[in-house]
Amino acid sequence: MSLYTMKKKCQCIIESLPEVPLLDAMGFRKGQSIALKTKQPFGGPVVVAIGNRSFALARELAEQIIVKEDA
Known part of the structure; x- marks a missing residue:
């Protein structure tokens, strides 16, 4: 599933991500644990x-x- 479609407060593991220098600079890595905190309405941003x-x-x-999902 994509990060955008995951459930709020769910702990997940990153399986793949695009090669975007900004993500690398923020510390996003394959295999890392991530949680969705909030999702803004009307197609807005997500806070992880x-x-x-x-x-x-x-x-x-x-x-x-x-x-x-992190099992």
């Missing part, structure tokens, strides 16, 4: 947490990040 840091991502970028 990696560790104790939070980031806002545009819907278009969040849809390109593939995650799986």
Whole structure:
């Protein structure tokens, strides 16, 4: 599933992500745990947490990040 479609408060693992320098600079890595904190209405951005840091991502970028539920 994409990061944009994951459920709020769900812990997931990043399976794949686009090669975007900004994501690399923010610390997004394959295999990393990520949680969706909030999703803005009307196709707005999402706020995700990696560790104790939070980031806002545009819907278009969040849809390109593939995650799986952390078992």
